[in-house]
Amino acid sequence: MKAACYYGKEDIRVERVPDPQILNPRDAIVKVTSTAICGSDLHIYDGYIPTMERGDILGHEFMGEVVEVGRGNERLKVGDRVVVPFTIACGHCFFCHKQLWSLCDNSNPNAWLAEKMAGYSGSALFGYSHIYGGYPGGQAEYARVPFSDVGPIKVPESLSDEQVLFLSDIFPTGYMAAENCDIQPGDTVAVWGCGPVGQFAIKSAWLLGAERVIAIDRFPERLAMAHSQGKAEVLNYEEVDVTEALRAMTGGQGPDSCIDAVGLEAHGTTLDAWYDRVKTSLYMATDRPHALRQAIAACRKGGTVSIPGVYGGWLDKFPLGAAFAKGLTLKMGQTHMHRYLPLLLGRIERGEIDPSFVITHRVSLDDAPEMYRTFRDKQDDCIKVVMKPH
Amino acid sequence: MHTTAYPSDFDQTSEPSVDQLQRWGALAAAAAVIGYGVSRRSLPGLLMAAGAVPLAYRGATGRWPAACEALLSSSGDTREALSGPRGINVKESVRLECPVDEVYRFWSRLENLPTFMKNLVVVTDLGGGRSHWVARGPGGVRVEWDAEIINEIQNKVLAWKSLPGGDVVSAGSVTFEPARGDSGTQLTVTLQYQPPAGKFGKLVAQAFGSEPSQTIREDLRRLKQLLEAGEIAKAAGAPGTSAGAGR
Numbered sequence: 236m237k238a239a240c241y242y243g244k245e246d247i248r249v250e251r252v253p254d255p256q257i258l259n260p261r262d263a264i265v266k267v268t269s270t271a272i273c274g275s276d277l278h279i280y281d282g283y284i285p286t287m288e289r290g291d292i293l294g295h296e297f298m299g300e301v302v303e304v305g306r307g308n309e310r311l312k313v314g315d316r317v318v319v320p321f322t323i324a325c326g327h328c329f330f331c332h333k334q335l336w337s338l339c340d341n342s343n344p345n346a347w348l349a350e351k352m353a354g355y356s357g358s359a360l361f362g363y364s365h366i367y368g369g370y371p372g373g374q375a376e377y378a379r380v381p382f383s384d385v386g387p388i389k390v391p392e393s394l395s396d397e398q399v400l401f402l403s404d405i406f407p408t409g410y411m412a413a414e415n416c417d418i419q420p421g422d423t424v425a426v427w428g429c430g431p432v433g434q435f436a437i438k439s440a441w442l443l444g445a446e447r448v449i450a451i452d453r454f455p456e457r458l459a460m461a462h463s464q465g466k467a468e469v470l471n472y473e474e475v476d477v478t479e480a481l482r483a484m485t486g487g488q489g490p491d492s493c494i495d496a497v498g499l500e501a502h503g504t505t506l507d508a509w510y511d512r513v514k515t516s517l518y519m520a521t522d523r524p525h526a527l528r529q530a531i532a533a534c535r536k537g538g539t540v541s542i543p544g545v546y547g548g549w550l551d552k553f554p555l556g557a558a559f560a561k562g563l564t565l566k567m568g569q570t571h572m573h574r575y576l577p578l579l580l581g582r583i584e585r586g587e588i589d590p591s592f593v594i595t596h597r598v599s600l601d602d603a604p605e606m607y608r609t610f611r612d613k614q615d616d617c618i619k620v621v622m623k624p625h
Numbered sequence: 626m627h628t629t630a631y632p633s634d635f636d637q638t639s640e641p642s643v644d645q646l647q648r649w650g651a652l653a654a655a656a657a658v659i660g661y662g663v664s665r666r667s668l669p670g671l672l673m674a675a676g677a678v679p680l681a682y683r684g685a686t687g688r689w690p691a692a693c694e695a696l697l698s699s700s701g702d703t704r705e706a707l708s709g710p711r712g713i714n715v716k717e718s719v720r721l722e723c724p725v726d727e728v729y730r731f732w733s734r735l736e737n738l739p740t741f742m743k744n745l746v747v748v749t750d751l752g753g754g755r756s757h758w759v760a761r762g763p764g765g766v767r768v769e770w771d772a773e774i775i776n777e778i779q780n781k782v783l784a785w786k787s788l789p790g791g792d793v794v795s796a797g798s799v800t801f802e803p804a805r806g807d808s809g810t811q812l813t814v815t816l817q818y819q820p821p822a823g824k825f826g827k828l829v830a831q832a833f834g835s836e837p838s839q840t841i842r843e844d845l846r847r848l849k850q851l852l853e854a855g856e857i858a859k860a861a862g863a864p865g866t867s868a869g870a871g872r
Contacts, residue, residue: 329720329722329809
């Protein structure tokens with residue numbers, strides 16, 4: 236089969252690789268009908284994610300048709316149309332029982348590696364380095380899905396691939412980011428980053444009852460989407476001082492909650508952002524947390540900073556003092572995908588949201604190398620790429 | 626291959642004398658355990674206290690009590706190789722989302738152990754508390770030994786030691802305790818082993834890895850996956866076996 240494989244920083248190749256096989260009783264094999272490039276895949280593309288190996292199959296946003304089912308799987312059958320959540324969870328450990336699916340104890344065969352870094356390991360992820368399990372990803376014609384009796388959600392034929400594909404990651408991720416804000420009537424939510432997760436965080440903030448949503452970015456097409464699709468007020472951080480603007484917009488109080496949908500490769504125009512650039516380019520720091528610093532500075536006293544953006548290492552100049560002084564709540568982590576799938580499929584079925592609004596590019600799997608670059612460089616107004624492997 | 630190996634290199638062969646310091650240490654430890662055990666006013670507490678009596682005897686006299694001596698010297702090399710702090714000591718715990726009786730039932734069928742212990746090839750129950758163990762060394766070298774159960778309390782503890790004549794001298798125990806009410810189990814493995822000298826010594830040491838506790842920890846992680854998820858997580862097939870049906 237064909238698959239998009241990692242060969243090094245900025246080196247993605249579509250290659251012929253062996254087809255996946257059932258390895259465990261609870262596995263299924265899915266024929267991938269649609270797969271997307273995630274903003275977090277760009278961290279891999281840019282060489283920020285350790286323990287990637289040459290030839291690793293990329294991709295964690297995919298859906299398709301079940302073509303083979305392991306003997307221990309009584310929930311799926313051949314022919315089912317499913318969306319696969321990007322986190323891999325066993326469904327039976329302490330964490331799965333507590334609905335903390337992305338912290339599953341049993342899915343990461345390389346947990347020892349993650350333990351060395353973080354103390355304990357979270358769940359495995361598809362196509363996201365060996366520290367996260369080394370599972371082949373879904374930017375391929377076929378994919379093996381472990382624990383497929385608890386992960387994939389069946390979707391009705393009445394909904395198109397484009398309407399349900401983003402249940403695989405970015406819609407639940409944006410939704411959990413907003414849910415983590417514990418939005419109360421009258422609340423203002425500020426969202427840093429108007430990429431796909433930011434767009435879904437904006438929509439979700441409305442769904443969860445926000446009174447105002449303010450979106451922050453610098454790319455006109457992303458701000459335009461946040462405004463036209465997301466109905467958000469927008470701030471271009473290259474044109475205004477974001478902290479001051481937010482203070483003014485909220486009568487000197489600050490947003491009730493702030494969502495950092497940017498993550499470890501934040502871009503900025505202030506002194507600290509340049510400091511991050513220099514340090515990471517000299518390999519003296521792992522992350523560039525400029526957006527997170529600003530979110531903490533801008534947030535109102537007693538507010539919540541919710542972090543769906545991915546961080547990978549040790550943060551420099553992290554303003555914990557400000558977070559402490561203002562009594563902030565910080566919430567973060569990989570999305571507990573399985574918790575949200577039925578809920579959000581329901582919202583799509585009822586027409587409360589059509590996630591396909593975020594798609595700007597529809598291409599074939601063969602175009603993956605080019606599209607990674609286009610997406611990374613934000614060329615051609617690229618916001619979300621969907622690939623058809625067949 | 627039943628190679629008879631004697632622990633001549635690591636053991637001075639003569640009965641090790643317990644010096645004064647060790648004896649005081651043993652006495653103090655035994656007193657603490659007995660005190661704690663009795664203070665718990667429970668059956669496990671009393672068992673714990675009773676278990677420490679031989680240690681107190683050893684502290685006072687420098688010798689194990691005759692009963693223990695008989696038990697230990699029936700194997701000879703196990704006792705000598707593993708007395709005191711000798712050999713390699715490993716202690717690892719894992720918490721499982723399964724009730725104690727289920728975990729105990731699985732572990733007490735020793736044939737199950739190779740399904741999650743990476744270096745074990747096969748364990749055969751010989752009956753009468755005895756079992757035959759085959760493990761995998763580096764380069765495919767097999768090491769074998771016989772072991773016998775020396776303590777067995779249902780849903781609480783299993784302890785064993787190796788019998789003379791094997792390639793490995795080892796003793797160990799597994800305890801099973803309820804966790805998070807009765808819904809979970811905290812399983813603790815205590816393992817002491819001494820590879821024989823000579824050609825197997827190095828190989829066995831390597832087989833257990835430079836960090837034996839890490840090896841056991843990974844084994845227990847696989848046990849957890851097996852008992853909780855029903856299967857051991859695998860990201861890919863063995864190299865060379867993943868070629869598919871040519872879709």
